[in-house]
Every structure is written in C-alpha cells, then in structure tokens.
Amino acid sequence: xxxxxxNPRYLITVTGKKLTVTCSxxxxxxxxxxxxxxxxxxxxxxxxxxxxxxxxxGDVPEGYKVSRKEKRNFPLILESPSPNQTSLYFCASSFRxxxxxxxxLTFGAGSRLTVL
Amino acid sequence: xxxxEEDPQALSIQEGExxxxxxxxxxxxxxxxxxxxxxxxxxxxxxxxxSNEREKHxxxxxxxxxxxxxxxxxxxxxxxxxxxxxYFCATDAGWTSYGKLTFGQGTILTVxx
Numbered sequence: 001x002x003x004x005x006x007n008p009r010y011l012i013t014v015t016g017k018k019l020t021v022t023c024s025x026x027x028x029x030x031x032x033x034x035x036x037x038x039x040x041x042x043x044x045x046x047x048x049x050x051x052x053x054x055x056x057x058g059d060v061p062e063g064y065k066v067s068r069k070e071k072r073n074f075p076l077i078l079e080s081p082s083p084n085q086t087s088l089y090f091c092a093s094s095f096r097x098x099x100x101x102x103x104x105l106t107f108g109a110g111s112r113l114t115v116l
Numbered sequence: 117x118x119x120x121e122e123d124p125q126a127l128s129i130q131e132g133e134x135x136x137x138x139x140x141x142x143x144x145x146x147x148x149x150x151x152x153x154x155x156x157x158x159x160x161x162x163x164x165x166x167s168n169e170r171e172k173h174x175x176x177x178x179x180x181x182x183x184x185x186x187x188x189x190x191x192x193x194x195x196x197x198x199x200x201x202x203y204f205c206a207t208d209a210g211w212t213s214y215g216k217l218t219f220g221q222g223t224i225l226t227v228x229x
Contacts, residue, residue: 004158033216035219040221041221042204042219042220042221042222043159043204043219044219045216045217045218048216058216088156090158090159092159102146102147102164102166102208103208103216103217104149104161104164105151105159105161105206105217106161107151107158107159107160108158109157109158110156110157110158112156
C-alpha cells in the first residue's frame with residue numbers, strides 16, 4: 001500500500017530533550033515536506049526537500065532540522081524542543097508530474113508532540 | 117503565511133443537504149487543490165483544478181475556480197454523516213514554489229444524521 005509513515009504518533013517530552021520524528025514513504029517520491037498544524041493557524045510548512053541531499057526552509061523552520069540522506073526518509077529533528085513546538089506534525093510526499101507540474105501531496109497520519 | 121482564506125470557518129447541515137465552502141487566495145497559482153481531514157488525522161487529497169479550468173467534478177464534489185476573483189468553491193452534494201471533517205484549500209504556484217502548497221485555515225463541516 002502506498003503510504004507515508006510517521007513515528008512516533010504521540011510523544012510527550014520535556015524542554016531541551018532532543019527528539020526525532022521519522023518519516024518514510026514507499027512511493028519513490030522526490031518531494032518530501034514537513035508541516036505543523038496549530039489551531040487558528042492552519043498548516044504551515046517547516047522544511048521541504050526536492051530530492052536526496054536537497055533541503056530548504058519553509059515558513060517556520062526555527063528550532064527544527066531535517067536531513068535527506070535517502071529518497072524514502074525525511075526525519076524531522078528537534079535539537080532542543082521548547083513548549084511552543086507543541087503541535088501536530090505532518091510529513092507529506094509528492095511526485096510533481098504532469099504537463100503543469102501539479103504537486104499533489106500524500107500525508108502521513110500525523111505525530112502529536114507535547115513539550116512540557 | 118497562509119494564502120488561502122476559507123469561508124465559513126464552520127458549517128453545520130443535515131444529511132442530504134448540499135455543503136458549499138469558499139476559498140480566496142492572493143497570488144497567482146498553477147492549480148488549487150482541496151483536501152479533507154478527519155479529526156486529528158492526515159489530510160487526504162480530494163480534487164485538483166488547474167488555473168485554466170473553471171469547473172471540475174468528481175463524484176459528489178464540484179469545484180469551481182475564478183482566477184479573476186482569486187477564489188474557489190467546493191460543493192458537496194447530498195451530504196452524508198461520513199462527510200463530517202475539516203476541508204482545506206491549498207494553492208500551488210507551480211514549479212517556482214518548489215513543491216510547497218499553501219493551505220487555508222479550513223472549514224469544519226458537520227453533517228447531522
């Protein structure tokens with residue numbers, strides 16, 4: 001089954017304790033990205049990757065790191081989490097194709113992170 | 117920044133009624149997409165309409181796009197309780213956006229049995 005898999009789905013941690021949220025896709029997509037969803041703010045892009053070893057900042061990159069060493073994996077790293085990073089995180093991937101290059105995202109199920 | 121603004125923020129209807137959600141955006145787009153999110157779950161792509169299209173249908177979904185007004189609407193006909201979810205529009209500026217979709221705030225649709 002074509003899917004994007006995120007882990008963990010739920011995590012409660014404390015300020016300053018480094019954590020990694022993994023993301024893996026099995027569709028051979030070039031594009032992968034991370035979004036966070038907060039009430040009243042909608043979905044905001046954190047980082048994206050156009051292909052292996054190619055990453056760039058989205059709208060809200062502060063406090064996050066990413067890497068893309070393999071095509072299928074795109075982990076999100078919080079080096080020193082803070083309470084304002086409490087959020088619902090989504091990984092998404094896409095194959096930009098077609099004549100117009102439309103970008104249709106396939107989302108993971110989400111990772112709910114609480115930082116105390 | 118969120119380009120898409122959706123209206124209404126919440127919509128409550130009875131089963132069998134039609135539901136209409138609107139989306140406005142600010143900059144030029146290559147295409148506009150609608151996604152659905154069941155409570156706390158991942159978003160699922162519903163339908164895409166390109167900038168040179170005015171209307172598109174998929175099952176009970178009808179999407180319109182007016183690029184002169186920078187607006188789109190999603191119509192769900194003969195709604196069912198299972199349609200209860202949040203609906204988001206997302207704009208895609210094309211190749212220059214490097215894969216980024218910009219999402220609206222979403223419309224929460226509740227369909228009562």
